[in-house]
Amino acid sequence: MTRHLLSVSDLDDDALRSVLTTAAQMHDVQHRAVKKLPTLRGRTVINLFFEDSTRTRSSFEIAGKWMSADTINITGKGSSASKGESLRDTVRTIAAMGVDAIVMRHQASGAAQQVAGWFDESGVATSVLNAGDGTHEHPTQALLDAYTLEQRLGPLAGKRIAIVGDVTHSRVFRSNVLALPRLGAHVTVVAPPTLMPSGVASWAAADGFALSDDLDEVIDSGVDALMMLRVQRERMAGGFFPTPREYTVGYGLTRDRLATLTRRNPEAVICHPGPMNRGLEIAADAADAASSLVLDQVSAGVAVRMSVLYHLLASDGIVEGSLA
Amino acid sequence: MNGHRMSGHNDLLVTGAAVHGGESADVLVRDGRVVAVGPDATGAATETDLERVDADGLVLLPGFVDLHTHLREPGREDAETVRSGSAAAAAGGFTAVLAMANTSPVTDTGEAAEHVLDLGVAAGLADVRPVGAVTKGLEGAELAELGMMHRSRARVRVFSDDGRCVHDARVMRRALEYVRAFDGVVSQHAQDPALAGPGACCHEGEVSGRLGLTGWPAVAESSIIARDAELALHTGSRVHIAHVSTAEGVEAVRWAKRRGARITAEVTPHHLLLTTDLLGSYDPVFKVNPPLRPQEDVDALREALVDGTIDAVATDHAPHARHDKEHAFPDAAFGMLGLETAFSVVHDVMIASGRMDWALLTERMSTAPARIAGLAEHGQHIRPGSPANLVLVDPRAEVTVDPGASLSLSRNTPFAGRTLTGRVRTTILNGRITVADGEVRP
Numbered sequence: 001m002t003r004h005l006l007s008v009s010d011l012d013d014d015a016l017r018s019v020l021t022t023a024a025q026m027h028d029v030q031h032r033a034v035k036k037l038p039t040l041r042g043r044t045v046i047n048l049f050f051e052d053s054t055r056t057r058s059s060f061e062i063a064g065k066w067m068s069a070d071t072i073n074i075t076g077k078g079s080s081a082s083k084g085e086s087l088r089d090t091v092r093t094i095a096a097m098g099v100d101a102i103v104m105r106h107q108a109s110g111a112a113q114q115v116a117g118w119f120d121e122s123g124v125a126t127s128v129l130n131a132g133d134g135t136h137e138h139p140t141q142a143l144l145d146a147y148t149l150e151q152r153l154g155p156l157a158g159k160r161i162a163i164v165g166d167v168t169h170s171r172v173f174r175s176n177v178l179a180l181p182r183l184g185a186h187v188t189v190v191a192p193p194t195l196m197p198s199g200v201a202s203w204a205a206a207d208g209f210a211l212s213d214d215l216d217e218v219i220d221s222g223v224d225a226l227m228m229l230r231v232q233r234e235r236m237a238g239g240f241f242p243t244p245r246e247y248t249v250g251y252g253l254t255r256d257r258l259a260t261l262t263r264r265n266p267e268a269v270i271c272h273p274g275p276m277n278r279g280l281e282i283a284a285d286a287a288d289a290a291s292s293l294v295l296d297q298v299s300a301g302v303a304v305r306m307s308v309l310y311h312l313l314a315s316d317g318i319v320e321g322s323l324a
Numbered sequence: 325m326n327g328h329r330m331s332g333h334n335d336l337l338v339t340g341a342a343v344h345g346g347e348s349a350d351v352l353v354r355d356g357r358v359v360a361v362g363p364d365a366t367g368a369a370t371e372t373d374l375e376r377v378d379a380d381g382l383v384l385l386p387g388f389v390d391l392h393t394h395l396r397e398p399g400r401e402d403a404e405t406v407r408s409g410s411a412a413a414a415a416g417g418f419t420a421v422l423a424m425a426n427t428s429p430v431t432d433t434g435e436a437a438e439h440v441l442d443l444g445v446a447a448g449l450a451d452v453r454p455v456g457a458v459t460k461g462l463e464g465a466e467l468a469e470l471g472m473m474h475r476s477r478a479r480v481r482v483f484s485d486d487g488r489c490v491h492d493a494r495v496m497r498r499a500l501e502y503v504r505a506f507d508g509v510v511s512q513h514a515q516d517p518a519l520a521g522p523g524a525c526c527h528e529g530e531v532s533g534r535l536g537l538t539g540w541p542a543v544a545e546s547s548i549i550a551r552d553a554e555l556a557l558h559t560g561s562r563v564h565i566a567h568v569s570t571a572e573g574v575e576a577v578r579w580a581k582r583r584g585a586r587i588t589a590e591v592t593p594h595h596l597l598l599t600t601d602l603l604g605s606y607d608p609v610f611k612v613n614p615p616l617r618p619q620e621d622v623d624a625l626r627e628a629l630v631d632g633t634i635d636a637v638a639t640d641h642a643p644h645a646r647h648d649k650e651h652a653f654p655d656a657a658f659g660m661l662g663l664e665t666a667f668s669v670v671h672d673v674m675i676a677s678g679r680m681d682w683a684l685l686t687e688r689m690s691t692a693p694a695r696i697a698g699l700a701e702h703g704q705h706i707r708p709g710s711p712a713n714l715v716l717v718d719p720r721a722e723v724t725v726d727p728g729a730s731l732s733l734s735r736n737t738p739f740a741g742r743t744l745t746g747r748v749r750t751t752i753l754n755g756r757i758t759v760a761d762g763e764v765r766p
């Protein structure tokens with residue numbers, strides 16, 4: 001595997017499969033009385049979160065701790081910029097403390113890739129793990145989505161998955177379309193035209209996913225999973241859609257759509273990366289339905305992140321034979 | 325600006341240069357003027373303090389003129405000063421540069437314009453002409469003192485809020501009407517700010533979609549050009565479109581010229597060579613405004629530069645301190661160095677490839693920009709009596725761009741490591757060598 005995990009595309013097919021397989025083993029640890037593996041003892045992982053995300057940060061922190069890594073959180077929105085320090089200086093300073101990995105969340109697309117590039121160019125050995133960069137990618141989210149779906153649906157080959165909502169601004173979407181089609185799933189991306197990224201048609205053709213602006217049609221065609229994306233409240237001011245009500249009517253997973261979904265396919269499941277805007281992109285009934293995998297996703301998140309940390313930090317031979 | 329003679333030599337004899345890319349000849353320069361061209365030149369050179377420049381295999385052209393340079397002084401002297409920027413200009417073969425108004429403070433008064441002019445004279449490396457702001461503080465609301473800037477010693481003729489678009493049609497109309505009184509020109513950074521979010525940082529298209537970056541659509545440029553063409557027709561004034569970057573923008577200029585609008589346009593060397601695909605690295609050295617565009621746009625710009633839809637090459641030289649570029653891509657400063665590499669890029673892309681000849685390169689890099697800016701001492705055909713603002717270039721030499729060798733105080737060149745054909749050898753300002761082979765003459 002590569003030294004950094006910046007994008008799902010950093011994982012070749014073997015690595016992608018291996019991360020998911022290891023995640024299943026890690027998942028078992030969660031059901032033990034003592035949730036501790038010695039795998040990363042003596043290694044230091046910094047959670048460097050320039051943008052708030054309690055969910056993702058906690059998930060990485062727990063993953064690190066259960067593998068016996070020393071995990072330290074550094075948070076603060078734009079803290080470096082406000083002091084006039086460049087991003088490069090900020091991360092160089094942290095890396096100089098001798099950390100093994102930086103788990104990085106940043107509000108700017110590409111930030112993790114830039115940091116990894118600076119490290120590579122100046123010979124810094126620290127691994128960079130992208131925990132969400134702007135509207136670009138969130139690779140561990142896609143890995144945990146794939147893992148969760150496989151746990152429930154079995155192998156994803158031939159499964160029909162729709163990703164619905166604010167596609168333009170979604171790093172969950174950008175990572176999932178790099179992961180799911182490679183696992184054999186048929187992916188359809190659904191959004192109003194104002195929330196589709198520019199140039200997405202040629203991109204979809206190249207990467208093997210379909211596009212639609214009609215959620216009812218997609219649900220009616222019978223899908224195995226609906227992945228609802230979070231709608232950022234600030235999009236409403238941006239004129240991407242007229243009103244929240246209109247968004248819900250057009251693209252929300254409403255009670256009616258939930259009924260159609262399960263009528264067409266009783267096994268169909270629902271995902272959401274959270275936090276959910278109940279009543280906007282997802283009705284409360286859908287969020288709490290038996291077919292909702294929202295909490296499974298959270299639980300899988302820890303296992304997948306343990307797996308990723310294992311692959312990045314433990315599989316280089318420094319720490320051996322520690323996977324129980 | 326004449327009479328600043330720091331060298332001991334009063335006269336120059338350039339021998340064996342292909343003048344304007346044609347027949348090889350000798351050129352005698354005395355007291356800042358060309359006095360003889362051809363075989364007589366050597367005979368006329370009898371002075372003992374004559375400096376000889378062996379120009380065998382080199383092409384002699386009028387010095388280049390840059391309509392669009394950011395010199396950062398006053399305000400950001402850590403990124404560039406008028407002195408360092410004019411050294412970079414001279415190294416790039418430029419004898420005149422127009423210094424954009426977005427300094428701190430903004431060049432929006434006669435005094436501010438005279439200050440920049442005086443700094444240029446003191447540096448003595450290029451004819452530095454301030455561009456005046458169109459609106460006070462570049463705020464886009466109230467007209468700056470356009471007339472006072474024109475009446476100042478700086479004789480400002482070109483006005484621009486560059487870095488920002490004059491997006492209010494009423495303000496643009498008034499500016500155009502006002503500068504007509506002294507044949508001024510408004511240089512527009514054509515980019516409708518309403519057509520993209522405030523975080524726009526690249527071209528809107530497939531690449532921005534994949535990278536998750538907010539982009540400017542091409543229509544943000546072409547819609548403003550079309551509007552300004554209408555205003556230029558309405559007012560009878562001159563409008564100049566800075567750094568056209570899209571095929572749609574080219575079409576809008578073409579349409580406006582067909583309709584008889586007094587419109588001119590420029591393109592930067594980087595928009596003639598680089599594409600938006602470079603953004604895959606998220607390297608902020610490729611972050612520029614207007615942004616790098618796809619190959620179809622690059623092709624349209626090259627064609628427009630040949631057919632005259634685009635009148636001039638302008639660098640948009642935008643130096644930045646290292647720490648202003650070492651941020652996440654959306655947070656990093658916009659802009660690239662351009663003065664030292666402009667000729668090599670244009671030569672490589674347009675001449676070495678057979679798209680252009682020397683006459684057309686001279687027109688686009690020297691004659692047309694001098695005419696647009698109203699600089700009578702630059703861009704003149706080389707003949708007895710013409711001002712000795714000249715450049716010697718070597719069409720056969722290759723240049724591998726090394727940011728470390730730049731005379732700019734900044735290092736943000738997007739061409740680092742690229743090998744280009746065509747090199748500036750010697751630049752002559754008012755009969756005096758300013759830079760020879762990358763070294764500033766004291």
Ligand SMILES: [Zn+2]
Nearest residue numbers: 486487513613
């Ligand atoms: Zn500009």
